[in-house]
Amino acid sequence: MSKPSLPILSVSGVAKTFILHLREGARLPVVNGAGFDLYAGECVALGGPSGAGKSSLLKMVYGNYRVDEGTIRVRDGEEMVDVASTSPRRLIKLRDTTMGYVSQFLRVIPRVGARDVVAEPLIHDGVPPEEAVARAGALLARLNLPERLWNLPPATFSGGEQQRVNIARGLIAHRPLLLMDEPTASLDAANRNVVVELIAEKKRAGVAILGIFHDAEVREAACDRVIDVTDFAKAAA
Incomplete structure (x- = not known):
């Protein structure tokens, strides 16, 4: 698939460490040097073993987790908004108009x-x-x-049933960037196939999708490429 020249999402040099305040301030590095671009009309999976930082990285893109270093720029019309440094008000607007999110719950x-x-x-x-x-x-x-x-x-x-409602709510409106965190984890085979079809329709509509798909068949059917976050996790260790 040929890529347009301008990404919808550009992640560069992102680092994150959790501070465990109930463990005397122990530091838990998650990722370091994370970087990739995501383009309109493609679905990209975050890959790697459990604990490698996939969900944390997805939550940083959405602005639920703060970023220690780096930038996470999302295209909003002609503007690239850095989720890592923008104001809460601007982040809310970005979520309202540009970023969709299908969480696990x-x-x-x-x-x-x-x-x-x-x-x-x-x-x-x-x-x-x-x-x-x-x-x-x-x-x-x-x-x-x-x-x-x-x-x-x-x-x-x-x-x-709750997850199907969750998916429907996340997909019903058009958003140029869609984040999906294990959307098919609780679904049977028939409904997993429906989700794959819906993802394909979003891609054809020019939506850029970044997700975590532990189901290998869904990942292979829906995704254009996989970004292995293992290297980002190793760099943080």
């Missing part, structure tokens, strides 16, 4: 029905509520969530 307002949970990002973008709810229902149906559950709060669902 669904965190939503209690007592809100699943279909409304999924529709909310579209409504936030200005889509009329009736259209947003219809599109949310169609996506939930595609992910094989029974219609009888759509008006029920996801907190009452099984882990796999």
Whole structure:
């Protein structure tokens, strides 16, 4: 796949060490010298063994973890915003318009029905509520969530059902950069295949996707390349 000249995400020289304050300030290096670019229309997996820093790196890109050194620049229109140094207000705006995130766990307002949970990002973008709810229902149906559950709060669902709601919410609105943390971990084979199809559709729409995919079949089917974070972890040791 030919790459456009300008990346959607550019990570350069990123280092992170956790300070364990309950362990007398012990230092736990995570990554050092992490760097890569991500382009529109490609899906890239963060690879490496458990504990190598994949989830930490993903959370640094989203701004949930602070960065000790380096830059994490995300393209927002004509501007490259450095997540590592930007203001909280600018980071919130970046998340609202540019970065989507599918985490391992669904965190939503209690007592809100699943279909409304999924529709909310579209409504936030200005889509009329009736259209947003219809599109949310169609996506939930595609992910094989029974219609009888759509008006029920996801907190009452099984882990796999909650994850399907989580995926639908993360994918329903267009965001140029999409981060995915083990999105298929709780899914059966049929729904894993649906997620692979949805990722392919996002790629065709020009979305840049960075994710952690422990399922080898999903990773091989969905991803264009793998960035092994092991070297970044070794450099931090």
